Amino acid sequence: MSTPLLAAVVVALGAIGWLLGSWRSKASVGGKVSTLHSRPGYYGAYVLCWTILPAFFLIVLWSAISPMVVSNMVSSRLPQNVQDGVTQARSLTTSAINTIERGLATLSAEDLEKAAQPNTDVKALLLSKGAPLAINPEPYAVNAALFQLQAKRSSQLLLTISAIGLALLCLGFALFQVGPKLRSRNAVERVALAGLFACSMVAILTTLGIVLSMLFESIHFFGIVPIQDFLFGTVWDPRFSAAGSSGEAGGQFGLLPLLWGTLYISFVALLVAVPVGLFSAVYMSEYASGSVRLMTKPLLEILAGIPTIVYGFFALITFGPLLRDLGAHVGLSISATSVLTAGLIMGVMLIPFVSSLSDDIINAVPQSLREGSYGLGATQSETIKRVILPAALPGIVGAILLAASRAIGETMIVVLAAGIAPNLTLNPFEPVTTITVKIVSQLTGDLEFNSPQTLVAFALGLTLFVFTLALNIYALYIVRKYREQYE
């Protein structure tokens, strides 16, 4: 029985267990449900958990361990000279065995017996059954493949029997326990709690895994390129070299031009997004009538839903050339991909972040403060300038920092609109490049993951991560501090 089918059978047994459990609980008190410790459904769920959880655990464990055991058994049966060969040769043999095994698996029992005869032409046999082999298999490989097939089949059989057996055993055990005194609700809730905990662990462990993998690969990279050359180098020239070559062909990996480009573009973007976003937030929360607000807020938020790649090619195809032509009119040489193009478009992308968050924050300023100010004869604009914005300032700063960390991590817009030249320039009309752009370009194409040219991507990723994490933590700290203010 295949594993998915087996899982389905176990689930079906669980469903039966659920019915039996709730029925038995009712029967045990003669239908007087109120005398049960928990409601009948919990007894059903209790039996269900007992039925499927141990069996699933067994299936998962078995599926993890049995391939290893089988492959160990197979390789121990290979001729000595193959076992002692180099790693590459051994992995070739293994994949040949796997191919043959896949072919054999399609055969009927008779044909399989025929294939096991020492002098059968296995290749021809498989070809006639519609499973062509690319190689002429060695006899030991055919034997090993046959053995592997048998081992897998018996392993699966064993698993089927033991999993169903375990499920039935546990079902019986749990059903036997069902009675008015059994605290089934507490047990089921503990299982649910464990499930919730496991889900939250998935996110945390994934984050941890990503950070650790970046960290280890970065350490690997810093073993090749000194960390001070990376952090303080002013030249970015990774010079793609032939695989395996090393030494002076390694190129230069100076972070500064990329960091400069990232921060410069983010700065331009915030220069656009902060005033526009903030003023639109002030308009929407303080001046707009209900119907205008109802219309504009969702529209502004749609801006946040546009994929950044769309902004990117808008910048590349429309906005960049427009800016270049405009510059030519007034005698400025603006290149089509430049700090300005990327920054302005990214600024537009960030407007809804700033405006939406600021709008929420301004709305959170208690109405009583507004009334207090109006009550003293302040006009609406005085109230906004002198009471509401100062009160909301920490939150607004938090919103801006969140937008900044988005700007720093933004990839698609800058890939398309900022250019790829690692310039250390103050001129906003020239192309620059950013950390994210370089990560993309270092990891595009046919690569191996042990040269500094590719490993540098991890170091760049780590740098970016540290930057945005620091900004986010700071922003959250400020936002939280602000929240406590009115409580």
Added chain:
Amino acid sequence: MLNVEPSSLQRATAQAPHLQEPKVVAKDVSVYYGEKRALFDVSVNIPDRGVMAFIGPSGCGKSTFLRCINRMNDTIPICRVTGKITIENEDIYDPSLDVVQLRARVGMVFQKPNPFPKSIYENVAYGPRIHGLSSSKAELDEIVQKSLERAALWKEVKDRLNDPGTGLSGGQQQRLCIARAVAVNPEVILMDEPCSALDPIATAKIEELIDELKQNFCIIIVTHSMQQAARVSQRTAFFHLGVIVEEGNTEEIFQNPTDKRTQDYITGRFG
């Protein structure tokens, strides 16, 4: 009574504070929230230099009426006010009158203390600053000190004027709000249940303060506490379901109410 000469009657009314020329006069004031009518033709005269209390059960319209006097209801879009309110014979709903100027003349203290998240000094200086009441820092300092003294708060905060106003206790915050209102030198001070969020000791201090302030201001207070109305006010109006049922000298209202509903409310039979 009928035999008394007109001149002596005039003299008598001049001495009784509530019968002098009224400061605030409301005539047939009605308020609508959208379709719903909250006030029905309310008319009342409010004397200067005294305390007028509005009492009545929740939802009877006393706060709504109070908020008409400084046109605070203007900030609610669906709210509509009809009728006429004058302060010193000036119609406050006259289109040529600037509502901002009006609110500088009519200060307001709210139910919950609402100091701005600024320093104590800045809270008091806020009004004088926006109205340009001072030409120098020294003058502003003086206004702040005088206002805090009038609000009986100066002694408690004079050493920490730069601390945030939100850090004060509830009663101190409310006195800070009173100081803030006094600082712009209003003619009328509206108080919307100023003690409902305070403990009895803080309440006693505020009541004492109201008693002080009535020497210089026309104070109108909305309160749920009948004891408070009896303690601080000279005149009382009893609101019920959007109308003034009875209005008169506080003592008379409490000891000798003419209307059955007033009697029931005061003796605690409903409300």
